[in-house]
Structures are given as structure tokens and as C-alpha cells.
Amino acid sequence: MKRTPKDTEASARVVSRRGLILGGGMAAFSAVLTARMRYMQVEQADQFRLLADENRINIRLVPPSRGLIFDRAGVILADNEQNYRVVLVREDAGNVEDVLARLQKIIKLPEEELEKVKEEIDRRSPFVPVTVADRLSWKAFSEIAVNAPALPGVTPEVGQSRIYPLDEDFAHIVGYVGPVSDYDLTEGYLADDDDPLLQIPKFQVGKTGVEAKREHDLRGQAGTRRIEVNAQGRVMRELDRVEGRSGQDIRLTVDSALQNYLQVRLGDESASAVVMNVETGDLLAIGSAPSFDPNKFVRGISVADYRALLEDDHRPLANKSVQGAYPPGSTFKMVTALAALEDGVIEPDEEVYCPGYKELGRRRFHCWKRWGHGDLALVNALEQSCDVYFYDIAERVGIEKITAMARKLGLGIRHDLPVSAVVGGLTPTKAWKRENRDADWLIGDTLNAGIGQGFVLTSPLQLAVMTARIASGRQVEPRLVRSIEAQDEAPAPPPLDINPAHLQFIREGMYSVVNSGSGTARGSRVVAEGLRMAGKTGTSQVRNITAAERARGVTRNEDLPWERRDHALFVSYAPADAPKLACSVVVEHGGGGSLAAAPIARDILLQALYGGTPPLEAYPTSQRGTIRTRQKDLPLRDPSSFTEGRSRA
Incomplete structure (x- = not known):
């Protein structure tokens, strides 16, 4: 049937009205979408950029170099040496068991040590690096670095560890360092210390002697580094680094050569001796015999060695x-x-x-x-x-x-x-x-x-x-610390x-x-x-x-x-x-x-x-033969072993 002009006009009015409504709706939607996009891209840009960075950037602490300890003449008593180690971050590793199994094919860890590492990983926050092994050889360290793509969350690092060049001579004075323990943090002298460095597994702190009593001077302050990681948690590059503050160097009043003589002269006796300047109070030597090698404690003393020290009736661990x-x-x-x-x-x-x-x-x-x-x-x-x-x-x-x-x-x-x-x-x-x-x-x-x-x-x-x-x-x-810096x-x-x-x-x-x-x-x-x-x-x-x-x-x-x-x-x-x-x-x-x-x-x-x-003329004539023999037989250190270090100050 043929439409009348009136019907055509009415139909046109309806179509126009619908078009306007539809177009208006689309325009409104576009305006809302545009406003939302502007809000997200402009006003919330920093927040979304941060979220994106957190997916690809990690911030890690950089342990500071521990302060050195010297004798009165600058002979180094406690030094730092390079330490090759490997750490694992749980949140980057994914399947920890699988990663550790692959790592075991490169470096053989004793089963007992491996269980301790797993316990440590479970105890720590997912983002905290846990030391899996340290004191690695260069060969083992290189092999881990080469196989890094197959070891997500695993990072080979070059750190520092303590070493005591004069070992037994200063064991009771300088003391030694060891990994921070739960006891140190809950009941020991670090219980009130909130330094984040102490949360790093196996971070070395003073356990005895000057190392413990001057811990805060020697420790220093942590630095930070930002690293970029890929989807598998593999470190791609270091973006920037903020260096921390090295620990302060400490100079003691003791004389290394005299301390060595004192320890050797006490010999196998269960004995002690103190030499003091009567004018200043400086302790020039302060020894206890028998002594022990503090380096064994830093590296991890064996059960047999530790039992031998404890069971010795001459009490070598006691100062x-x-x-x-x-x-x-x-x-x-x-x-x-x-x-x-x-x-x-x-x-x-x-x-x-x-x-x-x-x-x-x-x-x-x-x-x-x-x-x-x-x-x-x-x-x-x-x-x-x-x-x-x-x-x-x-x-x-x-x-x-x-x-x-x-x-x-x-x-x-x-x-x-x-x-x-x-x-x-x-x-x-x-x-x-x-x-x-x-x-x-x-x-x-x-x-x-x-x-x-x-x-x-x-x-x-x-x-x-x-x-x-x-x-x-x-x-x-009495005075043992001559100066700090x-x-x-x-x-x-x-x-x-x-x-x-x-x-x-x-x-x-x-x-x-x-x-x-x-x-x-x-x-x-x-x-x-x-x-x-x-x-x-x-x-x-x-x-x-x-x-x-x-x-x-x-x-x-x-x-x-x-x-x-x-x-x-x-x-x-x-x-x-x-x-x-x-x-x-x-x-x-x-x-x-x-x-x-x-x-x-x-x-x-x-x-x-x-x-x-x-x-020999300082001794009575009748004793000089005995004294000559004693002087000859005393196993004193070679003077060249008293190496002078140089403070970083």
C-alpha cells in the first residue's frame, strides 16, 4: 500500500529521534571513556608506572664493608676477603625444589646443609635473598653464572668475609664474627637492633671480643641497588646503586709482635698474662693460653673441632x-x-x-x-x-x-x-x-x-x-681501643x-x-x-x-x-x-x-x-745458657707476617 506523505513525515521524525538518542548515548560513552583514559594515563600515571616497575624491578640491600681492626702500629688484625657465594630469592625461583635440584648438579651440597637451606628459605620472607652456599671456588662460581638461565631466582654474588691473619694470637682480644642467629636477635645483644641488615641470612656479626663489643662501629650502613628482572626472575641488569657507609676502622693499643711473644712464651700452659703501660693504661699485650683459630668459626667450625675445644681441660675458649x-x-x-x-x-x-x-x-x-x-x-x-x-x-x-x-x-x-x-x-x-x-x-x-x-x-x-x-x-x-678512625x-x-x-x-x-x-x-x-x-x-x-x-x-x-x-x-x-x-x-x-x-x-x-x-747480658750469668736455648727454640712469627694495613679513613 502506498504511504501517504503524512506517514512518511512521521516515520522520518521517529528515525531522527532514535538517531539523536543513539548518537547522544555514543557521544556520552565516548566522553566517559575519554575521561577515564585521561584519569588513568595522566592523573594515575605514577601509580601505574610504580606497579609496572614492581613487576620488573627489585630493590636489594648492599651489605657494607666491615671496618678493619689494627694494632697500635697499623698491623692488620681483622681483614675482609673476597667471598664467592650463591643466593636464592623464593618469589623469583618459582619451584624451589626444582631449582635446588638443578643447582645440586653444579655444586654438591651435603644433604644436611641442603635441609638447613630449605628451612631458611621457608622461614624468610619470599623477597629476602637466602645464601645457599658461600666460599665457592672460582670454577663453581663461574659454572653457576654460565647456567644462570636455567636457574631462576638464583644469583651468584661476590661478597666479603672476615679473615684473621694472625689467627690464634688475637683470638681472645679481637674475637670473631659469625652468621647472625635467632638468639642474637631475640635474646642476645642485638635484640633491640632494628637494622635491616640483620635480616639478611648469614649476615656476619661480631660474636665475641672487640668484634662483638664494637659491632655498631664496625658494621657500617647498608646501601641499596635496583635490579631489573625478567618474567623468570633472572637478573637482567643493575639500574642504579646507592653505596652504603663502610664500618669504621678501629686501632687497638696492643703490639702484635709482643702479643705473639706473650702467647708463644705461655706455651702449653693454662695461663694468662697482661702487659700495661703504667702512664697511659694502654694494654700492650693481653693473652690467654691455650688459644684457638678464630677463622674456623667464621668458615664454619666442624663438630669434631668444636668438641675438642670444649673438652680441653685447659679451656682454650676462655679469655x-x-x-x-x-x-x-x-x-x-x-x-x-x-x-x-x-x-x-x-x-x-x-x-x-x-x-x-x-x-x-x-x-x-x-x-x-x-x-x-x-x-x-x-x-x-x-x-x-x-x-x-x-x-x-x-x-x-x-x-x-x-x-x-x-x-x-x-x-x-x-x-x-x-x-x-x-x-x-x-x-x-x-x-x-x-x-x-x-x-x-x-x-x-x-x-x-x-x-x-x-x-x-x-x-x-x-x-x-x-x-x-x-x-x-x-x-x-686499662685501655684497649686506641682510636676509632x-x-x-x-x-x-x-x-x-x-x-x-x-x-x-x-x-x-x-x-x-x-x-x-x-x-x-x-x-x-x-x-x-x-x-x-x-x-x-x-x-x-x-x-x-x-x-x-x-x-x-x-x-x-x-x-x-x-x-x-x-x-x-x-x-x-x-x-x-x-x-x-x-x-x-x-x-x-x-x-x-x-x-x-x-x-x-x-x-x-x-x-x-x-x-x-x-x-743475654740482661740475665744472670748462670742462666744464660738456658735462656739462649729458649730464645732459639721459641716458634715466634716471622716479622714479615706483621703486615701493615691502611685505614680507609
């Missing part, structure tokens, strides 16, 4: 010079004498009669000389180490003033040194015994304390401090609050101990003019001597099992007329101080004063 606490024996008699002189209860020329014992109630306190010394004044009492003389003056002055004098001389005080397990020793008081033993103080306790027995305990370090203070008349403090001069110590005349009497007694005809250490005298030594012997009992044993004769030390023999002690300073150095030596279960400890102290002091092997 006896600061950690050992021993009855000081007769080396304490200078303390008792000074307390009595300062309190005015005795005059230097006042004599005390020694019949071989002192009676107190029903008990006898015996002198080491069974038949006694007769009448003795102060200097001769020190010279011959008469026990009865010091029993008598100790009873008169009392324990409180003896302890006060001991602390004034540096005993019973924990000296602040950056080494592990520094003990405070024990200088007892009446209150101490009530609090710790729930008992009253007895006069017999005072008599025992007066000769350095009973409750009194001191360390070789404290004995060296005491000797330095007596020799110098100043309140010398820059030179640090020690302040002059203040004078001791002790009458100089009284100190001079003590020095005369100590000089007589070594140089008079009846001195207990005459066998260890120095005959070189201007270098004569003053000192005091000591013997501390580790067992009780019964009345029955005294009646039949006290058993000689050499006839007893090693662990039941007396400790041998000797303290000394030289030159006697112008003191420069103080030395203390303790030989565990060594017997008498005059036989075991004094000869070692003399040799160490002469080595220090001469700056090397002393001439």
Missing part, C-alpha cells in the same frame, strides 16, 4: 686474662700493707714476730715457712712473703679498710674493656657475706683475706691495674689518694722480692742496669690442707694431679727506678709463683722493653 677469677694469694699483700699504713695501725719499721703460725682461738693460721721467719718489718715481710706478718696487720686494720684499699687499686672492679666476659672479681665485706652466705663475718675470714685467700678473687687484668697504680702512683685505667689520646690519669711515702715503702718491698738475697723471686731477676724489675710472687691454694697432712709434711705440687696443684701468680713492673710497664702472669695449677710465673713475666717485660729479643 682467662679478663674472665678468670683467682685468689690473688700473696700478690694481695701490698693491698693489706697499704691499708694498714694508711690507717696508721702499723709503722713501716715496726716488727712482727713470725713463729710459723698465728693462733686465733683454737685454730692455727700457718705461714708458708713452717718454722717461721722470726722478727720482720714491712719491707722484709714483703721480700720473704711472710704470711704471719700480714695475718697480724690484717686483723688490726679490718676487712672493710682492706677492701676499700683493694678497690682504690683497681681490684673488685669490672673495668670497661670491649672484650667478652670481663669479670669484676670479689673484694668481700661483712655486708657481702651476710647477703650472699647468710653468715656473719669472722676474724678468720679477715686473716685469710689479708693474704689473698678466702673469698677474695681477682683477674690477671685487675692485678696488672693494681701493679700499674702502685708503680705510677696514679689512678691508671681518628687518633684518640688518653687523658692523664689523676693521682691516687694514697700517701706517696707509703707507696714508696711498697715499691721497696717489691724491689727486694726480686733483687735481694732472700727475695722469693730472686731467680727471675734482671741484671741489666736501668732495667731491673720489681715484683711480688703469689701462690693460691685450690685445695684444703688438713692437719694430718701438715703433720706428715705438705704434699708437693708436683706430686699432685694437675687440677689439684696451686695456681702460680706474679706481678711486676720495670724499670724499677722509672716504671714504664706493669705485667701480671697467672699460671693455672702451676705450683709456686716464683718458679712458674715469675720467669715468664721477666721474659715478657724484657721483650717489651728491648722491643725484641733481649741480649
Whole structure:
């Protein structure tokens, strides 16, 4: 049927209206789409760029170079060496088991070690690199790098590891580093440390000695690097790097050559020795024997080696010079004498009669000389180490003033040194015994304390401090760190609050101990003019001597099992007329101080004063043959091994 013009016009109006509606809708949609695209491309461009970068860019920490440790002359004691290692990032690896299986075909890891690596990977965040193996050979390192495309998430790296060139000589002073442990972070000294470096598996931190006590100085600050990775997690390139701050270098007060001599001279004994500058307090040598190789701990000590160290009755892991606490024996008699002189209860020329014992109630306190010394004044009492003389003056002055004098001389005080397990020793008081033993103080306790027995305990370090203070008349403090980066001069110590005349009497007694005809250490005298030594012997009992044993004769030390023999002690300073150095030596279960400890102290002091092997003329004529043989046989380090390093500062 033919459409009328009216129908055609109406139809055209409908089509136009629909077209407008459809076109308007399309225009609106296009406008919204355009606005959204603009919003995403312009206003949110940074956010989407970041999301894209995170898919292809990783940011990793760059461990800083650990600070170096030097001796006083710049000889390097703790260095860093190149370490080839391989790390794995779980989120980049995909199937970790498969990747480790492929890696096993290149480097053989013990099954036990592999299980530890898997545990570490599971424990750590997916993005944290876990060290799978370190100290690789160049061949193994190269093979891993060549096979990198087949090992997603695996990255060969060149890092640094600690090395101790002088190994055993400084094991107890410098200490060693090891991988950071859960104990370090939760209960150890790093519990409050939030440095992200500590989250890196097997990151090396100080475990003992200066390495631990100066950890924050030595560690440095981490850097960062941005790396581009592909879809398989393989590192494609490094985009940029921000270097961190290397750890600070530390210079100690010790002398490497003297430290080596000290360790060698102590030999196979269970012993310790300390050498101290009496003017500055600088510790020139501080050794404990036997020692151990700290490099084994850095590399991962074997179970057998570690068990051998733990089971050794000479305790090589213990730093006896600061950690050992021993009855000081007769080396304490200078303390008792000074307390009595300062309190005015005795005059230097006042004599005390020694019949071989002192009676107190029903008990006898015996002198080491069974038949006694007769009448003795102060200097001769020190010279011959008469026990009865010091029993008598100790009873008169009392324990409180003896302890006060001991602390004034540096005993019973924990000296602040950056080494592990520094003990405070024990200088007892009446209150101490009530609090710790729930008992009253007895006069017999005072008599025992007066000769350095009973409750009194001191360390070789404290004995060296005491000797330095007596020799110098100043309140010398021990110092092990000479400088951190820059030179640090020690302040002059203040004078001791002790009458100089009284100190001079003590020095005369100590000089007589070594140089008079009846001195207990005459066998260890120095005959070189201007270098004569003053000192005091000591013997501390580790067992009780019964009345029955005294009646039949006290058993000689050499006839007893090693662990039941007396400790041998000797303290000394030289030159006697112008003191420069103080030395203390303790030989565990060594017997008498005059036989075991004094000869070692003399040799160490002469080595220090001469700056090397002393001439035979410094020794008594009758001993020169023995000394010549000893000097020849001592296995000292080659001087060329004392390599001078250079600080990065």
C-alpha cells in the first residue's frame, strides 16, 4: 500500500529521534571513556608506572664493608676477603625444589646443609635473598653464572668475609664474627637492633671480643641497588646503586709482635698474662693460653673441632686474662700493707714476730715457712712473703679498710674493656657475706683475706691495674681501643689518694722480692742496669690442707694431679727506678709463683722493653745458657707476617 506523505513525515521524525538518542548515548560513552583514559594515563600515571616497575624491578640491600681492626702500629688484625657465594630469592625461583635440584648438579651440597637451606628459605620472607652456599671456588662460581638461565631466582654474588691473619694470637682480644642467629636477635645483644641488615641470612656479626663489643662501629650502613628482572626472575641488569657507609676502622693499643711473644712464651700452659703501660693504661699485650683459630668459626667450625675445644681441660675458649677469677694469694699483700699504713695501725719499721703460725682461738693460721721467719718489718715481710706478718696487720686494720684499699687499686672492679666476659672479681665485706652466705663475718675470714685467700678473687687484668697504680702512683685505667678512625689520646690519669711515702715503702718491698738475697723471686731477676724489675710472687691454694697432712709434711705440687696443684701468680713492673710497664702472669695449677710465673713475666717485660729479643747480658750469668736455648727454640712469627694495613679513613 502506498504511504501517504503524512506517514512518511512521521516515520522520518521517529528515525531522527532514535538517531539523536543513539548518537547522544555514543557521544556520552565516548566522553566517559575519554575521561577515564585521561584519569588513568595522566592523573594515575605514577601509580601505574610504580606497579609496572614492581613487576620488573627489585630493590636489594648492599651489605657494607666491615671496618678493619689494627694494632697500635697499623698491623692488620681483622681483614675482609673476597667471598664467592650463591643466593636464592623464593618469589623469583618459582619451584624451589626444582631449582635446588638443578643447582645440586653444579655444586654438591651435603644433604644436611641442603635441609638447613630449605628451612631458611621457608622461614624468610619470599623477597629476602637466602645464601645457599658461600666460599665457592672460582670454577663453581663461574659454572653457576654460565647456567644462570636455567636457574631462576638464583644469583651468584661476590661478597666479603672476615679473615684473621694472625689467627690464634688475637683470638681472645679481637674475637670473631659469625652468621647472625635467632638468639642474637631475640635474646642476645642485638635484640633491640632494628637494622635491616640483620635480616639478611648469614649476615656476619661480631660474636665475641672487640668484634662483638664494637659491632655498631664496625658494621657500617647498608646501601641499596635496583635490579631489573625478567618474567623468570633472572637478573637482567643493575639500574642504579646507592653505596652504603663502610664500618669504621678501629686501632687497638696492643703490639702484635709482643702479643705473639706473650702467647708463644705461655706455651702449653693454662695461663694468662697482661702487659700495661703504667702512664697511659694502654694494654700492650693481653693473652690467654691455650688459644684457638678464630677463622674456623667464621668458615664454619666442624663438630669434631668444636668438641675438642670444649673438652680441653685447659679451656682454650676462655679469655682467662679478663674472665678468670683467682685468689690473688700473696700478690694481695701490698693491698693489706697499704691499708694498714694508711690507717696508721702499723709503722713501716715496726716488727712482727713470725713463729710459723698465728693462733686465733683454737685454730692455727700457718705461714708458708713452717718454722717461721722470726722478727720482720714491712719491707722484709714483703721480700720473704711472710704470711704471719700480714695475718697480724690484717686483723688490726679490718676487712672493710682492706677492701676499700683493694678497690682504690683497681681490684673488685669490672673495668670497661670491649672484650667478652670481663669479670669484676670479689673484694668481700661483712655486708657481702651476710647477703650472699647468710653468715656473719669472722676474724678468720679477715686473716685469710689479708693474704689473698678466702673469698677474695681477682683477674690477671685487675692485678696488672693494681701493679700499674702502685708503680705510677696514679689512678691508671686499662685501655684497649686506641682510636676509632681518628687518633684518640688518653687523658692523664689523676693521682691516687694514697700517701706517696707509703707507696714508696711498697715499691721497696717489691724491689727486694726480686733483687735481694732472700727475695722469693730472686731467680727471675734482671741484671741489666736501668732495667731491673720489681715484683711480688703469689701462690693460691685450690685445695684444703688438713692437719694430718701438715703433720706428715705438705704434699708437693708436683706430686699432685694437675687440677689439684696451686695456681702460680706474679706481678711486676720495670724499670724499677722509672716504671714504664706493669705485667701480671697467672699460671693455672702451676705450683709456686716464683718458679712458674715469675720467669715468664721477666721474659715478657724484657721483650717489651728491648722491643725484641733481649741480649743475654740482661740475665744472670748462670742462666744464660738456658735462656739462649729458649730464645732459639721459641716458634715466634716471622716479622714479615706483621703486615701493615691502611685505614680507609
